[in-house]
Amino acid sequence: xxxxxxxxxxxxxxxxxxxxxxxxxxxxxxxxxxxxxxxxxxxxxxxxxxxxxxxxxxxxxxxxxxxxxxxxxxxxxxxxxxxxxxxxxxxxxxxxxxxxxxxxxxxxxxxxxxxxxxxxxxxxxxxxxxxxxxxxxxxxxxxxxxxxxxxxxxxxxxxxxxxxxxxxxxxxxxxxxxxxxxxxxxxxxxxxxxxxxxxxxxxxxxxxxxxxxxxxxxxxxxxxxxxxxxxxxxxxxxxxxxxxxxxxxxxxxxxxxxxxxxxxxxxxxxxxxxxxxxxxxxxxxxxxxxxxxxxxxxxxxxxx
Amino acid sequence: xxxxxxxxxxxxxxxxxxxxxxxxxxxxxxxxxxxxxxxxxxxxxxxxxxxxxxxxxxxxxxxxxxxxxxxxxxxxxxxxxxxxxxxxxxxxxxxxxxxxxxxxxxxxxxxxxxxxxxxxxxxxxxxxxxxxxxxxxxxxxxxxxxxxxxxxxxxxxxxxxxxxxxxxxxxxxxxxxxxxxxxxxxxxxxxxxxxxxxxxxxxxxxxxxxxxxxxxxxxxxxxxxxxxxxxxxxxxxxxxxxxxxxxx
Numbered sequence: 185x186x187x188x189x190x191x192x193x194x195x196x197x198x199x200x201x202x203x204x205x206x207x208x209x210x211x212x213x214x215x216x217x218x219x220x221x222x223x224x225x226x227x228x229x230x231x232x233x234x235x236x237x238x239x240x241x242x243x244x245x246x247x248x249x250x251x252x253x254x255x256x257x258x259x260x261x262x263x264x265x266x267x268x269x270x271x272x273x274x275x276x277x278x279x280x281x282x283x284x285x286x287x288x289x290x291x292x293x294x295x296x297x298x299x300x301x302x303x304x305x306x307x308x309x310x311x312x313x314x315x316x317x318x319x320x321x322x323x324x325x326x327x328x329x330x331x332x333x334x335x336x337x338x339x340x341x342x343x344x345x346x347x348x349x350x351x352x353x354x355x356x357x358x359x360x361x362x363x364x365x366x367x368x369x370x371x372x373x374x375x376x377x378x379x380x381x382x383x384x385x386x387x388x389x390x391x392x393x394x395x396x397x398x399x400x401x402x403x404x405x406x407x408x409x410x411x412x413x414x415x416x417x418x419x420x421x422x423x424x425x426x427x428x429x430x431x432x433x434x435x436x437x438x439x440x441x442x443x444x445x446x447x448x449x450x451x452x453x454x455x456x457x458x459x460x461x462x463x464x465x466x467x468x469x470x471x472x473x474x475x476x477x478x479x480x481x482x483x484x485x486x487x488x
Numbered sequence: 489x490x491x492x493x494x495x496x497x498x499x500x501x502x503x504x505x506x507x508x509x510x511x512x513x514x515x516x517x518x519x520x521x522x523x524x525x526x527x528x529x530x531x532x533x534x535x536x537x538x539x540x541x542x543x544x545x546x547x548x549x550x551x552x553x554x555x556x557x558x559x560x561x562x563x564x565x566x567x568x569x570x571x572x573x574x575x576x577x578x579x580x581x582x583x584x585x586x587x588x589x590x591x592x593x594x595x596x597x598x599x600x601x602x603x604x605x606x607x608x609x610x611x612x613x614x615x616x617x618x619x620x621x622x623x624x625x626x627x628x629x630x631x632x633x634x635x636x637x638x639x640x641x642x643x644x645x646x647x648x649x650x651x652x653x654x655x656x657x658x659x660x661x662x663x664x665x666x667x668x669x670x671x672x673x674x675x676x677x678x679x680x681x682x683x684x685x686x687x688x689x690x691x692x693x694x695x696x697x698x699x700x701x702x703x704x705x706x707x708x709x710x711x712x713x714x715x716x717x718x719x720x721x722x723x724x725x726x727x728x729x730x731x732x733x734x735x736x
Contacts, residue, residue: 424714
């Protein structure tokens with residue numbers, strides 16, 4: 185059954201989109217990852233124009249993070265103050281990101297930038313996950329025992345703030361800066377940025393691990409909403425019909441993923457996810473080096 | 489005497505028949521006046537049919553709405569293919585198809601084809617010609633046509649109009665699923681002795697219908713509200729998912 189998407193202006197198979205939503209939702213439920221970093225490339229692979237894929241994924245992300253944040257909220261694992269500061273950075277970052285996106289689209293480099301960003305970040309995540317799962321699989325638990333608060337120059341920044349829930353007293357510039365960077369990425373790549381946010385919160389801010397996921401999800405809701413709004417206004421690239429299909433698929437997938445996660449062995453699965461990530465990354469990277477079938481491309485003239 | 493009579497007869501024939509012929513020697517119609525793009529749109533065929541009085545060849549040109557397009561060329565930059573040069577075309581028909589009973593060049597001189605914009609290779613596309621980049625310009629223009637072929641929006645081959653008997657003709661034109669809404673012009677020419685002796689214009693409206701048109705128009709006319717609603721739909725959906733799956 186084919187459905188014509190009003191904004192993407194292409195015809196796609198409903199079950200393919202639902203299936204993709206389900207698969208990515210399953211993985212995100214299983215591993216507790218956002219899944220945006222897999223969904224956007226998949227959408228591009230099936231022929232959704234990349235500006236529409238990115239903007240629509242941001243829209244779908246609102247739903248995914250809201251449904252996720254409730255679970256953490258009930259367990260009181262959300263640091264709203266920290267979330268608020270991250271969010272302030274995130275709003276500025278995502279606004280700058282959408283502006284950059286519009287500019288790059290005008291000069292014809294947006295497709296390239298989206299793909300490059302994906303290749304860079306997917307290869308980093310993929311390799312890190314691979315290393316981690318290999319370590320676990322070979323039972324070589326050589327985890328470095330690092331101090332929770334090892335001081336680097338970043339901690340010497342002024343404008344210190346107290347975050348009671350996270351038991352931290354740090355410069356507000358740190359979460360502001362992290363929020364800003366993740367906001368830019370959210371706008372350009374259509375991702376929640378959990379894969380950067382989470383390690384940054386643990387290693388740079390030194391937040392307690394239990395607080396990280398909930399706080400990150402909390403601020404992603406608003407950053408994604410900001411991106412959705414600005415993309416709608418500047419580029420008209422948010423396809424609500426596509427977002428709705430993805431949302432249904434991923435909501436169902438995530439539930440099964442979460443259940444499966446309890447029963448299945450984590451480490452093999454993590455290696456498998458790493459392979460999926462590297463596979464997607466490899467396909468994107470290959471397209472850069474492979475000689476294109478036609479070196480000329482055609483597109484509408486925008487921004488003139 | 490005999491020659492005078494035949495001249496007179498010819499004159500009478502010319503006076504009485506020709507005006508009628510000139511006005512009504514070509515009749516054209518479409519199988520439908522409009523095509524709707526709904527959620528289940530996967531492309532559609534349009535039949536163009538008509539009749540001619542007397543001998544002649546028929547050419548049909550279908551032109552979609554025009555818009556500005558840009559052709560970009562990728563170049564290898566330290567192993568990576570990246571967009572570099574580009575050329576803007578101010579008026580490119582989104583869709584373009586030509587059908588004829590015989591190859592175009594055999595029935596009309598090139599000047600006429602250029603003047604009437606018949607055949608993709610005779611179109612200018614609103615290109616601002618830069619004489620210093622002449623060779624390049626040709627390449628970009630050809631690339632434009634090639635890309636349109638690949639997208640199924642320009643017909644690669646000249647479609648063959650078939651005559652049913654001597655006077656009735658018909659042709660099916662396929663509009664793929666990636667056509668855009670707008671007014672499509674359908675020009676039919678009757679050609680005799682390397683001259684266009686009659687032309688008929690018809691219009692086909694392609695429009696988004698139902699929920700498609702609603703969503704598209706809303707997104708473009710009221711982008712602020714569209715954005716806000718998109719956020720709300722997603723937010724409510726997320727909340728519903730959370731409530732629904734907690735209970736089950």
